[in-house]
Amino acid sequence: MGPGDLKAILQHLPFIEDADVLVGLETSDDAGVVLLNDEIAIVQTVDYITPVCDDPYLYGQIAAANALSDIYAMGAKPFTALNLCNFPTLNISKETLAKILQGGLDKLKESNTKLIGGHTIKDEELKYGLAVTGLVHPKKIITNKGAKIGDYIIITKPIGTGVSLEAYKKGNVSYEDFNKILTIMSQLNKTASELMIKYNAHACTDITGFGLAGHASNIANQSNTTLKFYASKIPVYPISLELFKKGHKTGISNILYNVYNDKCKFENGIKDYLKEVLFDPQTSGGLLICLEKNNAFKLLTELLANNIIASLCGIVIEKTEHQIIVSDQEE
Ligand code: CO
Numbered sequence: 001m002g003p004g005d006l007k008a009i010l011q012h013l014p015f016i017e018d019a020d021v022l023v024g025l026e027t028s029d030d031a032g033v034v035l036l037n038d039e040i041a042i043v044q045t046v047d048y049i050t051p052v053c054d055d056p057y058l059y060g061q062i063a064a065a066n067a068l069s070d071i072y073a074m075g076a077k078p079f080t081a082l083n084l085c086n087f088p089t090l091n092i093s094k095e096t097l098a099k100i101l102q103g104g105l106d107k108l109k110e111s112n113t114k115l116i117g118g119h120t121i122k123d124e125e126l127k128y129g130l131a132v133t134g135l136v137h138p139k140k141i142i143t144n145k146g147a148k149i150g151d152y153i154i155i156t157k158p159i160g161t162g163v164s165l166e167a168y169k170k171g172n173v174s175y176e177d178f179n180k181i182l183t184i185m186s187q188l189n190k191t192a193s194e195l196m197i198k199y200n201a202h203a204c205t206d207i208t209g210f211g212l213a214g215h216a217s218n219i220a221n222q223s224n225t226t227l228k229f230y231a232s233k234i235p236v237y238p239i240s241l242e243l244f245k246k247g248h249k250t251g252i253s254n255i256l257y258n259v260y261n262d263k264c265k266f267e268n269g270i271k272d273y274l275k276e277v278l279f280d281p282q283t284s285g286g287l288l289i290c291l292e293k294n295n296a297f298k299l300l301t302e303l304l305a306n307n308i309i310a311s312l313c314g315i316v317i318e319k320t321e322h323q324i325i326v327s328d329q330e331e
């Protein structure tokens with residue numbers, strides 16, 4: 001299924017409006033949010049992935065960081081989680097499966113999330129992830145909506161996990177190089193989320209399967225603005241950039257290109273390989289945060305002080321015929 005297909009399927013279902021559903025299906029947000037009372041809203045999300053590496057413990061960590069990320073992108077705090085295990089019975093040891101779960105559990109501990117259960121099903125292809133419930137004050141939910149003209153855009157974590165993963169599988173990237181990317185993929189967006197709340201983020205999403213183009217397009221669409229990026233400022237893994245230069249891309253990149261290229265305007269001078277940065281699907285990517293200019297500088301300083309790779313890489317402008325503009329000049 002490609003992006004858009006799910007929307008088409010959901011169209012056939014009767015959609016029931018509910019005043020307590022603060023964030024539902026219609027805004028392409030990272031998680032659903034339901035009002036519990038004046039003080040608390042419940043945030044729910046589910047994400048699971050096929051293995052991204054041969055190290056089961058690291059895979060478990062990355063799957064958990066990836067699942068928790070949607071909670072952090074909403075400005076919420078994770079509270080409880082359930083394991084989702086599609087585990088093969090053949091050709092895999094119990095020890096390996098235990099290491100996957102240990103990786104997930106350690107990330108849950110780091111995020112102060114309580115694991116309270118889970119579900120296991122036999123599946124030929126290994127998959128692991130989590131359903132996560134978070135909490136947020138109903139007035140402090142950060143969504144795709146809310147980016148304001150003049151806001152600065154900060155991206156945390158470099159882009160390029162998709163192209164590197166595919167190249168690693170084909171033997172075009174060394175494990176040593178790929179491991180540097182895996183380490184960052186295993187990092188939680190916890191601190192970045194706490195800091196963006198501190199600096200009053202107007203809009204946020206995490207950059208995952210739909211790539212920078214897809215997730216930026218959601219913010220532009222929901223906020224009625226255009227997001228303008230400075231090509232040289234978008235953070236990209238050096239290894240991934242080299243792969244883009246050599247013409248590497250993932251199968252999903254082509255699908256994302258077909259869906260989102262029309263929504264993007266690449267100004268003259270943007271090299272073709274740099275365009276691929278917009279269409280590379282991410283696993284356990286970082287946050288895309290829109291916030292007021294002065295706060296953006298403070299946030300960037302504090303992110304970097306916390307050893308989080310981050311870059312101030314664009315500005316929110318008045319809505320144009322394109323949702324995304326990629327420029328080679330900084331304003
Ligand atoms: Co998300």
Ligand code: CO
Nearest residue numbers: 030046047070
């Ligand atoms: Co998700």
Ligand code: CO
Nearest residue numbers: 118119120121
């Ligand atoms: Co069950």
